Amino acid sequence: MESYALLFGSTLSAGTVLALAALGLLINEKAGIINLGAEGMMLCAAIAGFAAVVHTGNTWAGFGAGMAVGALLAGLFGLLVIWLNTNQQATGLALTLFGAGFSAFAGLGYVQAKLPELPKYAIPGLADIPLLGPALFRHHPLVYIVVLLAIAMVWFLYRSRAGLVLRAVGESPESAHALGYNVRGIRLAAVMFGGAMCGLAGAFISTVYTPLWVEGMVAGRGWIALALTTFATWRPARILLGAYLFGGVTMLQFHLQASGVQLASQLLSMLPYVATIVVLVLISRNPAWIRANMPASLGKPFHPGS
Amino acid sequence: MTNLHKRSLLKAAALSAVALAALVACGKKEEAAAPAAAPAPEAAAAAEPLKIGFMYVSPVGDGGWTFQHEKARQALQAEFAGKIETSLVESVPEGPDAERVLRDMVGQGNKLVFATSFGYMEPVQKVAAEAKDVKFEHATGYKTADNVRTYDARTYEGAYLAGIIAGGMSKSGQIGVVASVPIPEVLRNINSYVLGAQSVNPKITARVVWVNEWFSPPKESEAATTLINGGADVLYQNTNSPAVLKTAQERGVRAFGKDSDMSAYAPKAHLASAEINWLPYYRKITQDTLAGTWSTGQDWWGVKEGAMDLVSIADDVPQELKDKVAAAKAGLKDGSFHIWKGPLKDNTGKQLLAEGANGDHAFLSGINFYVAGIDGTVPGANK
Secondary structure, three states: OHHHHHHHHHHHHHHHHHHHHHHHHHHHHHOOOOOOOHHHHHHHHHHHHHHHHHHHOOHHHHHHHHHHHHHHHHHHHHHHHHHOOOOHHHHHHHHHHHHHHHHHHHOHHHOOOOOOOOOOOOOOOHHHOOOHHHHHOOOOHHHHHHHHHHHHHHHHHHHOHHHHHHHHHHHOHHHHHHOOOOHHHHHHHHHHHHHHHHHHHHHHHHHHHOOOOOOOOOOOHHHHHHHHHHHOOOOHHHHHHHHHHHHHHHHHHHHHHHOOOOOOHHHHHHHHHHHHHHHHHHHHOOHHHHHHHOOOOOOOOOOOOO | OHHHHHHHHHHHHHHHHHHHHHHHHHHEEEOOOOOOOOOOHHHHHOOOOEEEEEEOOOOHHHOOHHHHHHHHHHHHHHHOEOOEEEEEEOOOOOOHHHHHHHHHHHHOOOOEEEEOOHHHHHHHHHHHHHOOOOEEEEEOOOOOEOOEEEEEEOHHHHHHHHHHHHHHHOOOOEEEEEEOOOOHHHHHHHHHHHHHHHOOOOOOEEEEEEOOOOOOHHHHHHHHHHHHHOOOOEEEEOOOOOHHHHHHHHHOOEEEEEEOOOOOOOOOOEEEEEEEOOHHHHHHHHHHHHHOOOOOOEEEEOHHHOOEEEEOOOOOOOHHHHHHHHHHHHHHHHOOOOOOEOOEEEOOOOEEEOOOOEOOHHHHHOOOOOEOOEOOOOOOOOO
16 A cells, blocks of 8 residues: 555656646647757756756756756757748757757766755654654655646736737747737747746756756656647646656556566566557547637748738 | 859858867767877987777767776776877777778778777678778677687676675665666676675575666666665666766665766765776787787686776775675686575576586676576567
8 A cells, every 4th residue: 555655656747747847838739839859858958957956955956957958959949930931840859859959969078967965845743643754744845846837837828918918829829920019029038938947847856857968858858748739639627637658657667576466578668658549539529629729720830911 | 153153162161171070079089199299319310100090989078988998098098008099989989880980990090909899890801801901909899800809798797796795784774776678798797796696695585677778867767766665775877977876875775886987966865886897908918019919819808807897885884894895806817716606596496517517608698587586577588
């Protein structure tokens, strides 16, 4: 029983990485821009965050550095695709390739660098409850913050005026432009927010989740986050759910192996992907579910005045 | 019109030249061997230094496999200063790129080439057939030719020595391994680690979690977390990053470094590192080549040849265990001790080696079982 509580606890951490990046990419895509550079931004932010913690000793400084680097790279990407109208997919892929190479280069001096040890997180009182304590109340603060963030995002997108404008920009940039909104500016802001969130996820990996720096350590989580936005049909709450599902199935796979369940580990490795297909099939039974939330002009360039 | 054409042609040529120069500059780091100061008359009269090329599969900053090769290359360069000139190309993918880089190394005048990854096997065979005057050294492969040798390290000896410490240090009696890909080399290491632990504590049990990847730090730490949640308190890994060690430190259990000395990553958790040292082999091959006695062959070096060692043993490991490690090491050195000797049974009770029999090379290359004491079944193994 206790090992299941621990399994649940590690699922929350594993899901947090994915949820952070995917929530950022959601805002980005709601504005009509698809950024395939998530993996590259996360890698650059991972080394930036790691380096910042090595020099300052403060994890939050690392998060700040990661968010800054993520936002900066996303800003660059935004200038290219929004003003110069370069192809979004190609530019995003280029950003991923650039990020993988650049982070390796920037990280050369940090390969064996030491991080200060993390404090033990525990919410006083609650952390000592048997079973519930280890499962729910002994996590890094970011694990809770991401839940609050998802709630805030639901409110922002569906209850606030700014969220309405953002969605308008992603659905029909021409109409938003005609109404006098600065479509390019809003899109750039959304892309930079997405970059900052991917940056936070990257810094979380290298400073808290797997506190070390080695080249390529994000290991595909940027791509999973991108897939999650579609999987969740562009809904923040479903992104949170999907992130825990993905994180959880991976952990469950290892858990079953370690508890000696006689199942081929390769078979277990497939589980997260099988889960994705099952959910996508279920959703696709009603195509309106996907279309209802997908930003209509996702990935399409916008030329004002044409 | 013609003028315009000529100009754009020139422009294109200039651009590609710049791009080429940039590529070459990025992909390669050359190191001049001899000091640039006025050469002594003898040196000037002596033959040109032997050019040696190294081809790596990952960046030298990977902290493990390639990092160790690079350390040996630097030591070699220092030892043979003036007589050799080494260069390296890092992050060469296994495939067509490897062939191109090898050809380029031959074209640059390298007479000895070290290709340090299994997947370079076919490219090495191909280029070696064309460049008969160049000697090729291929790490972890099995195909040789008149001018191609293969070499490898007995990493399982390091795993066994680590196991001795694991067996003595585990309080729960349960140890764990984060494993990469189920191939004989990895299974040999896992089993050796457990055999080492059982040599100290026969009751020890072990669990294995497969990541099915060589390198994925987040997954490696998730796998380690699972083993710790299940009660394992000393971890070994056959993956390529220090993530397992780092996770062990966060969770207050112990673990080992592999391939390189990883004590710096997690000083509190680190028990020892099973380190590969390529220098003795590189030294011998360089001497042979310089003396003109190089010949083809297959080498598998371990503790005996100084290619494997257990380093940076933690201070809190009792002297008694350190002595046991030293005794096993001495036995491996003089050949009196065999890790793989009968009687040996797998975890289903099947007899693998009869009383008194030693596992030969064929046995070691075909390991696809867990020894008694490991829970579970080998993924994909025939039952």
